[in-house]
Amino acid sequence: MVTEVLPGPGPQTTPLRTGRRGGHLLRLITRDRVGAIGLVIVVLMTAAAALAPLIAPYDPTAMSNQRLAPPGGDFLLGADEAGRDLLSRALYGARTSLTVSLIVVTCAGTIGVLLGLLAGFYRGVLDAIITPATDIMFSFPTLLLALAVVAARGPGTENLILALVIVFIPSFARIVRGTAMSVRREPYVESGQAVGLSNTRLILKYILPNSVAPIAVQFTTSLAYAILIEASLGYLGLGVQPPQPSWGSMLSSGKSFMEISIWPSVVPGVCIMIAVLGFNLLGDTLRDVLDPRLRGRSSR
Numbered sequence: 001m002v003t004e005v006l007p008g009p010g011p012q013t014t015p016l017r018t019g020r021r022g023g024h025l026l027r028l029i030t031r032d033r034v035g036a037i038g039l040v041i042v043v044l045m046t047a048a049a050a051l052a053p054l055i056a057p058y059d060p061t062a063m064s065n066q067r068l069a070p071p072g073g074d075f076l077l078g079a080d081e082a083g084r085d086l087l088s089r090a091l092y093g094a095r096t097s098l099t100v101s102l103i104v105v106t107c108a109g110t111i112g113v114l115l116g117l118l119a120g121f122y123r124g125v126l127d128a129i130i131t132p133a134t135d136i137m138f139s140f141p142t143l144l145l146a147l148a149v150v151a152a153r154g155p156g157t158e159n160l161i162l163a164l165v166i167v168f169i170p171s172f173a174r175i176v177r178g179t180a181m182s183v184r185r186e187p188y189v190e191s192g193q194a195v196g197l198s199n200t201r202l203i204l205k206y207i208l209p210n211s212v213a214p215i216a217v218q219f220t221t222s223l224a225y226a227i228l229i230e231a232s233l234g235y236l237g238l239g240v241q242p243p244q245p246s247w248g249s250m251l252s253s254g255k256s257f258m259e260i261s262i263w264p265s266v267v268p269g270v271c272i273m274i275a276v277l278g279f280n281l282l283g284d285t286l287r288d289v290l291d292p293r294l295r296g297r298s299s300r
Contacts, residue, residue, distance in 0.1 A: 112172025
């Protein structure tokens, strides 16, 4: 899943301070109803994951004799087939999904941005190597490529992270390459070259600042997709391994008991849906408010 974002205008001559720019962006997001909903979902989910050890009522791995207990009583959201509290496991599952997704997207974004800058700014041999390589990776379905890497290296958190990093690198590389190629032809970049600015200075002063908006949008939407793929691989038993809670593994273990109790499958399924929805809504709004050509259309 790739979110194509057109590069914005050139850098401002009198840029706002970082704090003021961040406050202005936050106001633009909260003015949009859809963006505000996405932001609230992301903030609440992040807070729940960070505070899981404090707010979880039970140890997520502690078993009891109340197997498949319905919601209410000792267990607010019910218990799974081993008598473990579903609320506690859902909170720790959020912690697992967010941690894995943040590591994956941060590492993939860093590598992808670097490759995109090299391919888009220097062109030539570097572009001839990097662009076909990313195109080849794009030719494979994302989940299938991640599944192949994990299957080759074996299940586990480390191999899951490695597989997802490989999967998400091409998205960032393609977007940043397009922005770099566009900005490189701008008059102010040519003026910088004429006065003797080094390539590194040109990239840091002109190319990278113009790539911030598309990178931010891609980062947000990639988090949603990373959560979905992590849950998919966990469902297949190739992701985070028990006893560590994971939404995907919870969904997988609960499917065998659907006729007796639906809650072991419903709880992680709803968590996955809400998390992906929140990041997608926030990403869509970021795309609108960061691109001046789309900002006027955001009147939801």
